[in-house]
Amino acid sequence: MPKGKEVDRVENKGEPQEVASRPKPCCACPETRKLRDECIVEKGEENCKDLIEAHRKCMKQFGYDV
Known part of the structure; x- marks a missing residue:
């Protein structure tokens, strides 16, 4: 695995990029x-x-089901 991708997974805590890039529920x-x-x-x-x-x-537009 290329080093860049490994760093991305560490910074995103293993979450898919789509989830990691959305705002926190408190900020959406x-x-x-x-x-x-x-x-x-x-x-x-x-x-x-x-x-x-x-x-x-x-909230649903950001992927949250409240």
């Missing part, structure tokens, strides 16, 4: 997360279903 979709969180605090979860779903869709 900050805009939809902020709107969702503010709505839940102010109006309650039951009144924010559209914003919750928008955030779920955004």
Whole structure:
């Protein structure tokens, strides 16, 4: 195996490149997360279903199933 690939696997902790390059869940979709969180605090979860779903869709684009 070429040395460069070996270094990549060590730096990525053996994860496929696709997984290693995506943002952490806490850093993905900050805009939809902020709107969702503010709505839940102010109006309650039951009144924010559209914003919750928008955030779920955004997270799914990064490969997270929440």
